[in-house]
Amino acid sequence: MANVLIRPDWYIPERLVTPEHVYRNRRTFLRQMGLTGAGLFTAAPALLSARAAEAASKAIASRFPAKRNPDFNPKLRISNEDPATSYNNFYEFSTSKDRVKRLVGNFKTQPWPLEIYGLCEKPLKVDLADLLEEFPQEERVYRFRCVEAWSMVVPWTGFVLADLLKKVQPKSEAKFVRFETAGRPEEMPGYNRLLAQGYPLPYNEGLRLDEAMHPLTLVCTGMYGKPLPKQNGAPVRIIVPWKYGYKSIKSIVKIELVAKQPSTLWEALQPTEYPFESNVEPNVPHPRWSQATEREVDTGDRIPTLPYNGYAEQVAKLYKKG
Numbered sequence: 386m387a388n389v390l391i392r393p394d395w396y397i398p399e400r401l402v403t404p405e406h407v408y409r410n411r412r413t414f415l416r417q418m419g420l421t422g423a424g425l426f427t428a429a430p431a432l433l434s435a436r437a438a439e440a441a442s443k444a445i446a447s448r449f450p451a452k453r454n455p456d457f458n459p460k461l462r463i464s465n466e467d468p469a470t471s472y473n474n475f476y477e478f479s480t481s482k483d484r485v486k487r488l489v490g491n492f493k494t495q496p497w498p499l500e501i502y503g504l505c506e507k508p509l510k511v512d513l514a515d516l517l518e519e520f521p522q523e524e525r526v527y528r529f530r531c532v533e534a535w536s537m538v539v540p541w542t543g544f545v546l547a548d549l550l551k552k553v554q555p556k557s558e559a560k561f562v563r564f565e566t567a568g569r570p571e572e573m574p575g576y577n578r579l580l581a582q583g584y585p586l587p588y589n590e591g592l593r594l595d596e597a598m599h600p601l602t603l604v605c606t607g608m609y610g611k612p613l614p615k616q617n618g619a620p621v622r623i624i625v626p627w628k629y630g631y632k633s634i635k636s637i638v639k640i641e642l643v644a645k646q647p648s649t650l651w652e653a654l655q656p657t658e659y660p661f662e663s664n665v666e667p668n669v670p671h672p673r674w675s676q677a678t679e680r681e682v683d684t685g686d687r688i689p690t691l692p693y694n695g696y697a698e699q700v701a702k703l704y705k706k707g
């Protein structure tokens with residue numbers, strides 16, 4: 386009998402794991418492994434996880450740092466990196482802000498299939514690393530204001546959401562965009578407790594289409610010149626700088642174009658405290674506290690809150706009545 390070597394399912398022949406530098410880019414590398422397009426979604430999980438994750442995270446890391454765009458808040462003092470990346474709201478891990486960072490270790494952020502679908506002509510399923518081949522990133526310094534009245538100033542890296550939405554060609558019936566975070570109880574230690582408390586998970590948020598298409602709204606993959614830390618929403622989140630932070634949904638896997646205003650997690654839980662629109666408005670107090678001032682996370686200083694978080698000139702026109 387011939388000497389037959391039995392290989393496990395996940396075995397990758399040596400010729401297919403040619404060192405990465407031999408390939409011009411990650412797409413080529415994954416194609417060699419049959420891991421692009423439909424293959425990416427159907428291949429054996431073990432095969433995907435090791436080699437593809439490594440290739441994807443290298444490909445993403447190679448996009449950093451991106452060039453800063455000087456048009457966005459060039460004079461603001463940037464918050465210190467450590468508090469900005471250790472004081473987090475990411476309820477699927479923990480409701481204690483200082484514990485999230487310690488609990489994200491098992492969260493797998495590579496590879497990261499992203500789906501853009503719904504009322505559009507060209508729905509898309511793509512891995513984030515491939516998407517970044519197409520959409521060049523830039524760095525923008527934005528103010529970031531939580532509804533809980535703390536704030537920071539962050540250099541985010543990303544690209545304009547409108548560019549991605551234009552690619553899928555929204556149909557005329559599309560009036561809103563719904564976003565959804567990955568829902569993975571096995572990797573997110575706080576998930577099942579939230580579910581038991583009645584949170585409508587996976588975390589979901591929404592924007593009007595004109596808000597989503599606004600040139601300030603970012604698909605964000607990094608901060609402080611590096612890929613996003615897991616606790617800040619790796620590998621991809623949305624940043625909407627004139628709205629309270631809960632609209633800036635983390636670790637998104639789905640973007641859906643819809644006709645009607647979607648239900649959103651916080652509004653479903655407490656509509657009077659966390660309404661769908663949620664623009665930063667210092668003159669409209671939260672039912673339980675004032676929104677007139679905010680506490681800087683790194684200095685602890687209290688500073689006045691600005692209408693639309695300082696972006697009134699760019700966005701107030703979206704909300705003019707009549």
Ligand code: MTE
Pocket residue numbers: 469472473474475476477530531532566588616617618629630631632633634635636
């Ligand atoms: N996204 C998900 N999936 N889960 C969350 O709990 N919290 C939101 C938002 N996005 C949240 C989320 C809230 S309330 C805020 S203020 C910001 O993320 C906090 O972002 P940061 O931790 O990067 O400062």
